[in-house]
Amino acid sequence: MPSLRVLTLCLLAAGGLPSLASAASNQPAGPVAAAAAPDQTPALVSHRAVYELTLAKATGSKSPTAARGRIAFDFTGSACEGYVQNFRQVTELQPAEGPMHVSDMHSATFEDGHGKSFRFRIETKVDRNPGDDVDGQAQRADDGALSIDLKQPKRAKLDVGEDVVFPTDHLKRILAAARTGQKLLEVKVYDGSETGQKIFNTTTIIGKPIETAAVEQAAHVPALEGMKRWPVAISYFESGKKDDAPAYVLSFDLYDNGVSRALKLDYGDFVLAGEMTQLDILPTKACAK
Numbered sequence: 001m002p003s004l005r006v007l008t009l010c011l012l013a014a015g016g017l018p019s020l021a022s023a024a025s026n027q028p029a030g031p032v033a034a035a036a037a038p039d040q041t042p043a044l045v046s047h048r049a050v051y052e053l054t055l056a057k058a059t060g061s062k063s064p065t066a067a068r069g070r071i072a073f074d075f076t077g078s079a080c081e082g083y084v085q086n087f088r089q090v091t092e093l094q095p096a097e098g099p100m101h102v103s104d105m106h107s108a109t110f111e112d113g114h115g116k117s118f119r120f121r122i123e124t125k126v127d128r129n130p131g132d133d134v135d136g137q138a139q140r141a142d143d144g145a146l147s148i149d150l151k152q153p154k155r156a157k158l159d160v161g162e163d164v165v166f167p168t169d170h171l172k173r174i175l176a177a178a179r180t181g182q183k184l185l186e187v188k189v190y191d192g193s194e195t196g197q198k199i200f201n202t203t204t205i206i207g208k209p210i211e212t213a214a215v216e217q218a219a220h221v222p223a224l225e226g227m228k229r230w231p232v233a234i235s236y237f238e239s240g241k242k243d244d245a246p247a248y249v250l251s252f253d254l255y256d257n258g259v260s261r262a263l264k265l266d267y268g269d270f271v272l273a274g275e276m277t278q279l280d281i282l283p284t285k286a287c288a289k
Contacts, residue, residue, distance in 0.1 A: 044077075045259060045282075046283065047258075047259055049279050050278035051275060052274065053068060053091060053273065055270065058270040061096060063269040065095070066094040071274055081285065082111060085167075089103075090103070090105075111169070117138065117139050119136075135150070136196050143162070145160075146159070153196070164190050165187055165190070173185060173187060178256075188202070189202050204234045210231060214253070216276050229253050232254045234251075249264075252264065
């Protein structure tokens with residue numbers, strides 16, 4: 001679920017992290033994934049997942065003393081009709097001093113099945129105050145060149161090199177690498193996060209297939225029974241800062257159909273853990289032959 005970075009980093013930039021609200025579990029949610037060659041990876045299953053967030057680790061004086069939250073994530077579509085992702089993250093973060101910060105972020109994206117176009121809108125609130133929304137689209141020309149057209153937070157047009165992929169394409173490439181035993185994948189990714197003008201260098205580490213059963217009850221569904229999964233860690237680096245520490249690291253267990261469990265959101269001085277508490281497999285329309 002690579003798109004998690006989109007929302008959490010925006011919250012940090014705004015001065016807080018997301019809050020726990022019952023509405024989060026009822027909202028569609030999700031950003032992640034894109035379209036690599038459909039014949040190189042298995043079909044991504046349409047699904048809705050909910051993750052409960054807790055504070056797993058905190059170090060240093062600037063780290064929070066407590067945190068809780070919820071992520072709700074919807075992913076639907078196919079390689080022929082494109083992919084829709086809705087993602088909502090609500091979190092309460094208690095700093096060492098001062099009042100608790102409450103953040104609420106919702107992202108909605110559409111990515112066509114061949115990684116040619118990407119439409120995105122990201123809305124944030126911090127302590128109930130509206131943040132800078134991001135709204136725009138990106139289009140890939142036949143020669144691979146990428147153009148970005150932003151409506152918010154301010155009008156802008158950017159031209160980017162051809163070696164950049166969208167989130168679902170990124171997810172498919174990770175799965176393709178995992179299935180062939182590849183342990184390292186480096187890709188430039190554009191997902192519209194922050195101001196919508198940043199390209200991130202990503203380094204993905206893929207571990208050996210996990211043999212043990214998942215512990216949470218939500219993962220015990222027929223669609224995941226006997227399915228291979230891998231431990232994955234994706235580090236995001238700001239362009240031009242590859243030698244620095246990553247801006248963010250997202251870790252999770254990735255199933256062969258694109259479902260993720262055991263999330264870990266590492267911000268450097270603190271880490272949030274996300275346990276999957278609900279998983280609904282949704283119908284996916286078959287591609288016309």
